[in-house]
Each structure stands twice: as structure tokens, then as C-alpha cells.
Amino acid sequence: MKRDILYFAWLRERVGLPRETIETDATTVAELVSELAAREDRYALAFSDPGALRVALDQELTDFSAALGDAREIAFFPPMTGG
């Protein structure tokens, strides 16, 4: 299935792009992270500590154990620092 993957802040800088569309069979966030981390060194580095990351499916925060379902937009980013 085609999914849009978004990266923000230092994750974006490490991956080297803000967004990409990929074809994936992953059914959970965790599976998708394993798949991404296996792609290239920069992804492996970016996802080396998933516990330090947050994920949103279609702009809603969720957990790494969550099913991807029919989420079109999957975003990864560090903990937020607004305010």
C-alpha cells in the first residue's frame, strides 16, 4: 500500500527529506519503523532510538504498537517543544 511518510525537526535532518511516498506491506507502526530503518544508514541512524520518537497517523498522535489501518499520512518526529 502507498503511504506518505513525514519527518520533522532533527529526524527530518537525519533522513534528509521532509516527506516521501513509499510502498509498504507493514501493518503496524513498529513494522514500518523496522522497514525504514533497514533501508539506508541515514534511516538506521534516524530511527536508532525509536523510544525517543513520536508518531502520528493522519495527524493524530498514537503509539508505535498501533495498526496503520488505512492511514494515508504517517509522521515521525522528536518529542514536541512548543510553548
Add this chain to the structure above:
Amino acid sequence: MKRDILYFAWLRERVGLPRETIETDATTVAELVSELAAREDRYALAFSDPGALRVALDQELTDFSAALGDAREIAFFPPMTGG
């Protein structure tokens, strides 16, 4: 001893004046209240429920059991409602 007695808010309205100077032998706030309450009906009414009142000696909040000491200005008033 000569003391200035001040009244505020509904206490001032019941007593009928904002301030007066009296000569008193009272040594505590409680004694002074008894003395004032015994003066006239309007004082008796004003001080009928001392628990509902507050007192300040020389502009510092204190208790009815406090000694008057050399306080020059003794103020009585209802609980505050600022803000």
C-alpha cells in the same frame, strides 16, 4: 490611652462613621470590642458577630486575642472582597 478606631464597608455604615479617636483602657482587641459594643445600639449591632469581622493593628492583620500594645490605629472591617 488614645486610640484611632477605623471602620470599613458595612461596619462603617452601621457604626455611622469612618473613624473616631477614643480614650480606652482596653489591653486586647477583644476587650476593645466589648467596650465598643457596650457604647450604643449601633455599635452593639455592628459588633454583634465579631467572628464575622477582621481587625488590623497599625495596618497589620491580627486576631481578636491580640494585645493592643502601643497600636495607634485599630481598624475593624468585614472579610475582604478584592480581586
Add this chain to the structure above:
Amino acid sequence: MIPLDIRVQADPFDYGQECGRFAKQSGRIGAVVTFCGIVRDTEAGTLQRMEIEHYPGMTERALTQIAEQAAARWDIQACTIIHRHGPMAPGDAIMMVATASPHRADAFAAADFLMDYLKSRAPFWKKEITDQGAEWVDAKDSDEAALSRW
């Protein structure tokens, strides 16, 4: 000593202007919290005006003591308290407090503390004038109880 700006006045003040000026202070301020108390109409919409009586001299003293306590307990870099007395119309700003800190938790706690103490320890008394007459506002038990939070 941090800058304490304490004003007790009959004149109106401009809450927005005071907020803007306060937040522009120099220093390593990261967080500003302000509170504004406004004359609230009665449920029936019958409030003609509010009158606030105070105890000149003691008022300034009490407000300064309360602000100094806040400055001793929290990391605040500036504190403003403005409180009006005399007649006011519904919708008028009665008073404001403002606190500035490097940290939001300190700014919030100090402002909240100032308000709780000011309510029950600063010598102001409110009277509401409606078409039914004039009535002194009763102190709320919850205001006295709020002090035990600190």
C-alpha cells in the same frame, strides 16, 4: 530585589497596554502570566455599578507584602499589581496582576498565589449597586479555603 510595580488607584487602567509593556521588560524572561479581574454583571443583567472601598495605607502595605512573599517563593523577575477603587461600570477592569519568570510553572504559581492572597488579605470591599439597591459583596468561604493550597 525584583521590580515590584504596585498601584492602587481610582483611575481606570488599560489592561492590554499594561500586558504589552510588562512582557517587553528586559532580562531573561521566558514566561509571562497575567490575570485581569473584570466587573461582572449580575445574572439578571441589573448591575448599575460596582463601588470598591479600600483602606488607604494598609492596602499598599498588604499588596507589597503579598508580592514579596511571591518573590521569595518562586523564581520571578518582575511583578505588577494594579487595583482600582471607587465606582466602576460592568465590563470595567477592576485589577490585574502580572508575573514574569524564566519558567512557566513559576509564573503561573506566583500569579495564582497573588490572586488568592489578594482576595482575602488585601483590604478591599466590593459593593454592588443594582436597581434593587446597594449590597456589599459577601466573602466566599472558598476564597479563605484557597489559602490553604499554599
Add this chain to the structure above:
Amino acid sequence: MIPLDIRVQADPFDYGQECGRFAKQSGRIGAVVTFCGIVRDTEAGTLQRMEIEHYPGMTERALTQIAEQAAARWDIQACTIIHRHGPMAPGDAIMMVATASPHRADAFAAADFLMDYLKSRAPFWKKEITDQGAEWVDAKDSDEAALSRW
């Protein structure tokens, strides 16, 4: 529904002007609380600028959800959240929240809650640029821990 005014913008905003306007809303508002977050210089005074990245779309959504939660939990009559993104200079206002209520406790709690949730749940990321280079600001454990207060 109470009026929620949520703005995510690159442009500066005038904190004082927003406070003044907010407090002048009609209705039986008795208490207004505002918070303003300001770009704080480093201890060494070396901050050249701050840059805030955000997640367009999700940001507005997250802020709206947080404001709706506050409105469901406390008696508030209006709520404003303004948050900038992009480059900012030391001393610039980054963001503000404002809450209005008949009661001061509700206005304080709602503003405090909004700030705690906004810090850890709205997709903004701060980067500090000094003469030493650029560095992403780390989230504080204390910010995540603050959520358990609510």
C-alpha cells in the same frame, strides 16, 4: 460552543493588543488569565535567533482538540491560542494563550492546562541558533510529567 480563536502563523502578534481585545469580550466574564511565551536568550547571551518548525494541519487540529478539552473541563467562555512558527529574535513573543471565565480558579486552571498540553502535544519544535551553531531544543521530562497533574 464557546468562541475558540486559534491562530498558527509566521507573522508576529501584539501580545498587549490581543490581551486588551480578549478582555473586552462581552458576556459575564469576571476573570481573564493570559500566558505569553517569549524567546529567552541563553545564559551567555549568545542566542542569535530561534526557529520553530511545525506540522501544518496537525498543529491546528491538536490545538483545537486541546482547547476543546479545556472547555469541557472548566467553565470558560472564550479561549485564544496564538503560536508562531519560523524565525524569531530574543525577546519576541512566541505564543500566547488566554482564557476567560466567570471564576478565577477556572480561568487559571484552563490556561495552565492548555500550556501543559500544548508543550507536549502540539507539533512544534524549537531550534536555537547561537554563534556556536544550531541546536534542537530537547523536550524536558518535567514537561511530560506535568501532564499527570490533570
